[in-house]
Amino acid sequence: MQVIIVETPEEVGRVAGERIAAVIRRSAFAVLGVATGSSPLGAYAEIARQVSDGSLDTAGVTAFALDEYVGLPLEHPESYHSVIHRTVTEPLRLDPSRVHVPDGTAPDLEAACADYERRIREAGGVDLQLLGLGANGHIGFNEPTSSFGSRTRPKTLAPKTRQDNARFFDSADQVPVHCLTQGLGTILDARELLLVAQGAGKADAVAEMIEGPLSSRCPASALQLHPEATVIIDRAAAAKLE
Numbered sequence: 282m283q284v285i286i287v288e289t290p291e292e293v294g295r296v297a298g299e300r301i302a303a304v305i306r307r308s309a310f311a312v313l314g315v316a317t318g319s320s321p322l323g324a325y326a327e328i329a330r331q332v333s334d335g336s337l338d339t340a341g342v343t344a345f346a347l348d349e350y351v352g353l354p355l356e357h358p359e360s361y362h363s364v365i366h367r368t369v370t371e372p373l374r375l376d377p378s379r380v381h382v383p384d385g386t387a388p389d390l391e392a393a394c395a396d397y398e399r400r401i402r403e404a405g406g407v408d409l410q411l412l413g414l415g416a417n418g419h420i421g422f423n424e425p426t427s428s429f430g431s432r433t434r435p436k437t438l439a440p441k442t443r444q445d446n447a448r449f450f451d452s453a454d455q456v457p458v459h460c461l462t463q464g465l466g467t468i469l470d471a472r473e474l475l476l477v478a479q480g481a482g483k484a485d486a487v488a489e490m491i492e493g494p495l496s497s498r499c500p501a502s503a504l505q506l507h508p509e510a511t512v513i514i515d516r517a518a519a520a521k522l523e
């Protein structure tokens with residue numbers, strides 16, 4: 282695992298965005314795995330900057346989101362369909378027909394998950410998967426005790442995750458209880474992983490992920506298994522590394 286420690290949260294975004302832009306420059310039809318949440322926003326801003334100054338063309342890019350809440354209408358402002366549209370598809374000027382998000386409104390959730398896996402396979406797999414890190418060590422919504430071999434599936438959100446995500450809703454009890462998430466096995470299939478984390482609130486999870494044992498208690502420790510995993514963190518998030 283390559284660990285890049287930079288001084289500020291802004292630098293995390295710039296360095297991560299530059300790496301993703303380089304993947305798109307190498308392959309105009311790159312397949313990106315994209316995350317929601319606060320952590321990747323700086324990276325998206327850097328890519329959007331390059332798109333709007335005309336130095337990067339994203340017209341051929343395909344994107345797959347990591348996860349989605351179950352039961353939120355697609356048009357709800359906090360559904361990941363809406364969030365990905367607002368923070369990724371529009372600013373990066375992606376073709377909406379090439380942007381995929383698991384369907385948390387499907388009547389048959391298991392079938393929706395199997396269909397999502399099929400779509401990823403048919404796109405030729407993910408070239409680069411961008412990840413944030415939960416304070417409890419989750420990636421995607423693979424909460425502690427998730428299996429390293431897991432595929433896209435319905436999951437129950439950990440109370441800590443619902444608490445952390447309450448900031449996006451009017452109250453904590455509005456945060457959905459269930460989600461669909463790419464599995465750790467699905468994530469590990471990506472050809473390259475790029476995880477970004479900023480701030481002291483992530484320092485324990487960062488240390489567990491990088492220096493802790495390989496353990497389903499810290500799902501992000503699965504990155505230790507991947508030959509092309511890069512972690513970009515700021516000083517505050519790196520504070521508990523030995």
Ligand code: F6R
Nearest residue numbers: 316317318319320413414415421
């Ligand atoms: C989002 C996701 C989550 C977040 C994580 C960190 O699609 O899969 O794993 O990346 O919860 O969230 P932030 O970045 O908001 O701290």
